[in-house]
Amino acid sequence: MPASDPAAAPPGDDPNRAYGHRPFRRSRSHFADRVTADGRDGWPVAADRYRLVISRACPWASRAVISRRLLGLEDALSMAITDPLQDDRSWRFSLDPNGRDPVLGIRFLSEAYDAREAGYPGGVSVPAIVDVPSGQLVTNDFQQLTLDFATEWTALHRSGAPDLYPEAHRAEIDEVMADVYQDVNNGVYRAGFATDQDEYESAFGPLFQRLDQLADRLTERRYLVGDTLTEADIRLFTTLVRFDAVYHGHFKCNRFKLAEDPVLWAYAKDLFQTPGFGDTVDFHHIKQHYYRVHTGINPTGIVPLGPDLSGWLTPHHREELGGRPFGDGTPPGPVPRSEEVPPSGRP
Numbered sequence: 256m257p258a259s260d261p262a263a264a265p266p267g268d269d270p271n272r273a274y275g276h277r278p279f280r281r282s283r284s285h286f287a288d289r290v291t292a293d294g295r296d297g298w299p300v301a302a303d304r305y306r307l308v309i310s311r312a313c314p315w316a317s318r319a320v321i322s323r324r325l326l327g328l329e330d331a332l333s334m335a336i337t338d339p340l341q342d343d344r345s346w347r348f349s350l351d352p353n354g355r356d357p358v359l360g361i362r363f364l365s366e367a368y369d370a371r372e373a374g375y376p377g378g379v380s381v382p383a384i385v386d387v388p389s390g391q392l393v394t395n396d397f398q399q400l401t402l403d404f405a406t407e408w409t410a411l412h413r414s415g416a417p418d419l420y421p422e423a424h425r426a427e428i429d430e431v432m433a434d435v436y437q438d439v440n441n442g443v444y445r446a447g448f449a450t451d452q453d454e455y456e457s458a459f460g461p462l463f464q465r466l467d468q469l470a471d472r473l474t475e476r477r478y479l480v481g482d483t484l485t486e487a488d489i490r491l492f493t494t495l496v497r498f499d500a501v502y503h504g505h506f507k508c509n510r511f512k513l514a515e516d517p518v519l520w521a522y523a524k525d526l527f528q529t530p531g532f533g534d535t536v537d538f539h540h541i542k543q544h545y546y547r548v549h550t551g552i553n554p555t556g557i558v559p560l561g562p563d564l565s566g567w568l569t570p571h572h573r574e575e576l577g578g579r580p581f582g583d584g585t586p587p588g589p590v591p592r593s594e595e596v597p598p599s600g601r602p
């Protein structure tokens with residue numbers, strides 16, 4: 256099984272509860288089987304067989320939601336959306352009628368973990384792929400999952416799907432994603448869950464240095480690698496879109512707000528306004544989850560009313576840089592009705 260996270264702690268270390276008494280370490284995904292075209296791990300790509308379980312609050316899960324939309328996998332791979340607030344049994348389907356996921360028939364994602372491995376002592380995390388016929392968890396390997404959507408699920412892509420992991424650019428995409436993961440995607444968590452000043456500062460410095468470097472990189476190019484959208488953009492976007500709403504205040508990542516950086520703000524708005532990105536974002540779920548679940552760093556559970564989100568829909572002018580968002584492909588169609596983000600979560 257591939258190790259998905261080079262900086263990983265042992266399985267079972269629960270990332271979002273890792274504040275308070277010990278340094279923040281992100282856990283390695285314990286279930287790392289892959290769903291592939293040839294089914295070599297026992298899980299062949301197939302329409303209507305698997306269910307993607309996500310939280311709209313979670314940046315790692317949001318990667319999968321965006322990639323599924325851009326690639327047009329909605330008809331082949333159904334999606335379950337958890338309550339943004341976990342209880343002591345973790346992610347639950349309390350937004351669904353009778354508190355049960357209508358396809359899997361379960362109340363807690365942990366039931367799929369138990370079906371796969373009885374007595375699994377580790378944390379339950381999203382994103383997760385569950386095998387519908389057996390009810391078993393297949394994978395919670397957030398690093399590999401979207402790469403497999405791009406490269407293994409191709410038979411089920413919509414026509415006009417973009418190539419999000421083009422072979423010619425893979426080395427560069429991997430390099431950019433590794434830096435973004437370490438300093439940005441995970442950097443905000445290391446700052447937010449730091450348990451002493453040194454630990455906080457050692458995340459804060461590299462985070463903002465990396466954001467400065469990314470802003471330089473994006474000054475004259477529309478996307479991170481090549482002239483089309485790739486997996487690298489998806490991974491940076493999921494952190495940027497949460498930046499002012501939660502990371503700036505709740506995680507103390509406050510050298511500047513995203514909206515104060517002209518390049519990164521325009522880049523993030525451009526992606527937000529691209530079909531498949533902003534139409535998956537629920538700011539209500541994001542804010543509820545971070546401010547109410549992480550009681551170690553926000554003991555009152557008060558959810559701030561700001562920031563003003565209307566700026567997300569203002570002009571970004573990034574089209575002046577050129578670029579071909581979908582390469583030789585086309586944008587995805589509208590969001591399926593059942594998956595529309597409610598008005599409460601939109602700018």
Ligand SMILES: N[C@@H](CCC(=O)N[C@@H](CS)C(=O)NCC(=O)O)C(=O)O
Pocket residue numbers: 269270271272281282283284285312313314315316341345346378379380381382395396397
């Ligand atoms: N699967 C990975 C990353 C995904 C992840 O951390 N997801 C978070 C939500 S953003 C999660 O589900 N954490 C477990 C929890 O909050 O109970 C892991 O185990 O660390």
